[in-house]
Amino acid sequence: MAEEPEKTWQWVTVDDYEKLAVPTTIKIKKWWKKFVRWVTPEQEHEGEEEQSQVLELSFDTAAETLDDCFSDWLNDDDDSSLRWIIAPPHSGVEEAVQKWAEKHSLAEVSLPDRESLCDPDDSPMPEFSPKSDDNNPWIMPQLAHSFLRQTNGLRWVREFFSQVLSGEAGKGVIVCDSWAWAFLEKVWPVPVNQLWTLQGLDQNALEQLGLARGDGRLRALAALSRGNAGVAAAYSDRYQRGSEKAFDTPALPSEINDATAFVCYALLLHRGMTKTQLVQALPIVSGSQLEIQLQVLKQRALIELEQELWYVTARGYPVVRDLLMSRGFWLDRF
Structure with a gap:
């Protein structure tokens, strides 16, 4: 795969995140049929083998871009603020942050045993690495794995919010799945600063990653995936451009309850x-x-x-x- 341009991966604050215009999956299927006849000239199909192999993405460049974005904060010993990173499912955000954290040897906050969170006799408390003179930062690898949506299952995460927002825990990076964050914002309705994520990929970015060819196909893939790199890669049957089923989605069960x-x-x-x-x-x-x-x-x-x-x-x-x-x-x- 060709080297990705510098602008393919862009870290933005959540307030600056630009949503792609996304039709429903049903509309996408109908829309795709209108494009399928002219997406690729017929002669370009010659010599190509049908292939349904999912394209493996590398998030090294995304990690490097995060380094550029966070370097000043990371190197400022007098800055003990937090950075919150929201990770939509399959987006690659978590993988990129993990690569970045390993590069800088950030200490991980230990996650609680989720199955014991509901035991009222157990009082799990967040444990942070001892503070040092050089204010070494830590990382919470996935806040979504620190709670259960159950009466007793939120004790650990409430204590976590209390400690980190009071400044007791020092300088750190918190990674949280986007669905968990939507819920936790209501559990602990205290606004936080420096909330970051990867900008969704439009059709130009998808083309640079090699996920598809042809304007119509790229637009359909960007819409179906909502700019999510991992979802787009899962539908990256790059050489099945002449098939109406190229982006065929899984079907829901016949009976939904x-x-x-x-x-x-x-x-x-x-x-x-x-x-x-x-x-x-x-x-x-x-x-x-x-x-x-x-x-x-x-x-x-x-x-x-x-x-x-x-x-x-x-x-x-x-x-x-x-x-x-x-x-x-x-x-x-x-």
Whole structure:
């Protein structure tokens, strides 16, 4: 893959984030059919093999761009402020920040055991590295993994907010999934400064990354992915340009009920959960119904199991987001 231009990855404050104009996935499918006949001249198909391999993205350049953005703050020993980074699912934000943090040897804040958060007899407290004279910064790798949306499951994250916003914890970087952040903003409604994310990728940026060719295809891919790099890559069947099914999305189950939506929302809100954690966070869904929902959604390629955690897939994310929006759930801002 050709080297990415410097402007492909841009870190912006959340207030400056520019949303792409996004039709629904149904409109995209209809829109795509209008473009498919002229996206690529017929002769360009000769000699190309049909390929559905997903393009692997590197976030090294995004990490380098973050270094340019945060270097002054990082090197200022007198500045003990915080940097908050919001990471939409599959966007690559978390991966880029992790590369940057490893480069600068930032100490990680230990995450609590989520399954023990609901035990009222256990009082987990955030633990930070001891402060030093040179004010070494720390990083919270994923705030979404520090709570469960349950009566007792928010104790740790409330204490975390109390410590970091009071200045007790010193200088640090907090990474949080965008769905978790939309929820936590209401749990702890204290405005924070320096809230950052990666700008969504438009059709020009997608072209630079090699995700697609042809103006119509690029526009459709940018719209479907909402500028999300990981979602766009999941639909990057780069050589199937003559097929109307190039961006075919996973289908929802034939029967959608409240349990379907609750499970999908919980997985996004917590950025992945074990079955045990789902049971703790969704007491209104019976064990048998939960198992049915997990298996049906998995068969539809809307969710997947990875290292005991259930996640919404990159290909399924646009479909799940549309489902939750149609049922009035509180969405992230991306």
